[in-house]
Amino acid sequence: MVLYFSGTGNTEYIARLIAEGLGDECIDLFDRIRTNDKSSLYSEKTYVICAPIYVCEMPLFLMKYLKSIIFNGNNKVYFIFTSGGYCGSAKVQAKLFSLKKNLRFLGCSEFVMPRNYVANNRYAMDDEEVIYSKISKANKKINPVVEAIKNERKLKSRHVWLFETLIIAPFAPIWTKYKLIAKDFYSTEECVGCGICEKVCPLNNIEVISKKPEWGESCTHCMACISKCPKKAIEYGNLTQGKMRYLLKDYVKIKK
């Protein structure tokens, strides 16, 4: 069973290609997270958990959710990360998660995908050439990963140095708590009150009142609302004006 969370499509794209290669089912965790559905999972086949990287780890809200689920059936797990280029200590996080859930960790694989983090001033968004080049390199990596999973071979990935884990372990939760917040989101005059932003938020953090979105306190900066607004009517403080919004589907078709 392939499980994924995706804000802007990168992880969904990779998860669906892996599921297709494996001939396995592919579960979008969006609805389960949004409705707080904690019913247990059952899979005959190996679990494959696919996640984007936020702040050098898998998103903390996602890990919290996955920790609350019972994984029945098969007791083996692979992890697939999609990032803009650096997965930090996600591998260590994945190993610890597997240990806690009594799942046998069979390794992880990192897919470098286009940057989606528009509401940030540290990293520039990728240009079109880089976007297509990253997608093309990722496509070439799918088959070897699928073959390894099919044959239950260990997936090899970059060594994570102890110093990385020691820095990231305290840094990621603090950054997540104080920086991945919604207070600077606002809608502009272009907003037509369509309600899409409300529907695409995995944390139910947006309510459209009198045709205007209002953001609440729980946000994880997944970039779904700002990137999926059809009118480009969402901005984040002074960080997003004039910048492109990234959605994978604008560059390649996601096979459903």
Ligand SMILES: Cc1cc2nc3c(=O)[nH]c(=O)nc-3n(C[C@H](O)[C@H](O)[C@H](O)COP(=O)(O)O)c2cc1C
């Ligand atoms: C809040 C946030 C934090 C991110 N942090 C990192 C990071 O630490 N390292 C990195 O390489 N990419 C980082 N990225 C980029 C994403 O991991 C990358 O674009 C990912 O493929 C997005 O997946 P999605 O389209 O499935 O949501 C971050 C993106 C967001 C939104």
Ligand code: SF4
């Ligand atoms: S998606 Fe965009 S246009 Fe639609 S309600 Fe939200 S901000 Fe307004």
Ligand code: SF4
């Ligand atoms: S408010 Fe926007 S960025 Fe924050 S979690 Fe919801 S959809 Fe993602």
